Amino acid sequence: MTTALACDPGTFRRGACPSLAAPMRTGDGFLVRLRPVAAALTANDLLAIASLARETGNGLIEITARGNIQLRGLTLEMVPRLAEGLAAAGILPQTGVAIETPVLSGIDPSEITDATPVADALRNAIAAAALTLAPKLAIVVDGGGVLSLADMVADIRLDAVEVGGAVAWRLSVGGDRETAQPIALLSSETVVEGAMTVVAALAAAGAGTRGRDLDVAALVACFNAPALPIAATIPPHLIGVHVIGGQFVLGVSPAYGQVHADRLAALVHSLSACGATEFRLAPHRTLLVRGLSEPALAAAQDAAQREGFWCTDKAPGRSVSICAGAAGCASASFDTHAAADALVAHAAELLDGSADVHVSGCPKGCAHPARAAVTLCGTAEGVGLVLNGKASDPALSTIPADGLVPAIQRLGNLSRNRRGDHETAKSLIDRTAPALFVSAYQGQQ
Template identity: 40%
Template structure:
């Protein structure tokens, strides 16, 4: 049965952006993972349904086959063997226990992997490899880390992030960032950096265009301004009035997009001179260590010497020999990797679900397999978020459709995020018929040349909820 979720109350509307993310979870099953806060790390793991979870980003994104193999072995020895790559390219290890954390940390160190600490600084996965990179994001990041290390700062927001985009073929313009440095070159000049705060690249407030050293000084100044506001301040909280004394040309910076079209990390990337990089997306962002080790054994046969975690839950295999490509594609398919941007699984965003989180109300992986049969919903334009609870870990941003775990089944959110109020609830026994009804609705209502996402947006949540109730 599909049940009307009912209108939001006046109080709920007033507090829409301040909702308790665990509001659908009965207090009896809430856990520390039900509350948003600092990201999990080696020093501060997160409690989940399958034990503790740690997340980290290697300070050097270029990992050898042996390093990845040692990491997978450590995950199997000290956790449940599940490894994940997040949408932003961080590594996660699941199923840990309090007594295994120190041993895991020792094994990571023994592998020569140094997790980043302090303020998160993100760079493109191909930085330093891609000859099209306008300016080295990796070098800029190292220089910035040294500058920050010598700067006495009070506590900053735990999720504050800095993105440095050297503008290689796989840019970071889609990533939200508190501070963004984007390489640019004015006609006849040397590469410089656009310094901006808040949002994704098209929503940033651009402050200045500066050469390397001055861009680093500007970033340090922005951190100082954030520290003045307080320990929860983010880039979006910096007003023009607060920024103007440090950046007097702020209103004169051109607001046009500085970049070019960028590629997805998924698929084959020819860097020239026979240097191939093969980007593979983990199946729903997750793989078991035994499978990863077996795959890495094959990868060495193909000439792969380096592996880099990347955006979109991807592993970038560096050094692929052209003659080994056919064998690599066959093996990748057998291991469940996505190799193409048009794979419908790329548009399904799942959290761990009940297999790995105490806060979840349903098995998101099983739902994903069922969703693939609802072919009318996956045309490449839609993003479908399967969230075990209203916390929305897998995709904080808007999705075309979100199915949010709730005690009575699934809350359906149309053109919103998992924390938004559902327009309807679907009983767990009625999922198949609801998916069939949604597919049929889109098929009947979609105009010629119209995408599924555009159709859902045009129809609107009220119409869709009414149609589902009528069956």
């Protein structure tokens, strides 16, 4: 296994996802991202990961926006040791194209169908085809349920629907459930073959092609099956308490997605003492905890807060997506964690969960590739303000990094002065002229 995972950082393809076979160099060493094959992790699994994070890296662990786990601060010499440790603990990382399913697939009684068999069949079909695809290609297979993936953007989406008492799958490309372009409605018998038609089109168009780049009309013409609109639905935020199938599920998230191994281990021990039986990595940087009784929930939440985890859907920082920043990435130009803390302290009116806020160390926008209502992005000139766009979009205004906290304070003052009773942050941002935000950001009020 050690030999197979020997890696040369010079061969790492720009834009690819870091893995055991291809770790990514960052400002604090090498980073490895993994998604365990097992949907549920035990307490021992998480304790093993925490121990390996300390042994092979700097002890920092991240849960990503798509529910992967990242270990930071490794050296190349330690990557084989990490692989050996994971294997010894029985933790097998997934490889190949990322195919996402709802975190409670197969155990949520409200889902239309279990998405796992379709996802597994599609993963096997893609592996057998041996096609060259975009490094960050993402596929969602969503069987529905309380914690669906309706808000997850993907290159290819398969959404379960009920048609005439039978399960069918809507195939779409380039977006979340609401924004993806519908291609066809497929039966359970033809869904994998249909999805592979789109996978083949992506491969034929070139290794960097994403779902948004495809010719939708040409794809629709390939199928003798109508596309089906799906009503937009917004799943609840995963952080907090959920009652699903009569059982309690607690979603916790390390602040801004990052925690030290010692604190993760302490949390696992405390939650296990409260009765937790399994842990599931979930989107939005969340860890779902199952097995807790109603009387144990308060103690479990206290333990989470004590170890620096958010555990209620009211935590203001849950709306902020941040990257490692200058402390952990050579591309970043400022302290993203300090900026996020300033937003929580001085501009909480923008953080009610109705609008995405993105703090990006550089224009690559790794932490939130999609558009956000407000983005603060590091550049060579300073920190730029982008409204309703991506980190890579032109900034409306740029200020020196040492003036960012006062600028955030001014944005907070503007938001408090303009916000109506019971108004959401999204409504406030949508109805406020961008020039007013720019003026506040620059200190020209």
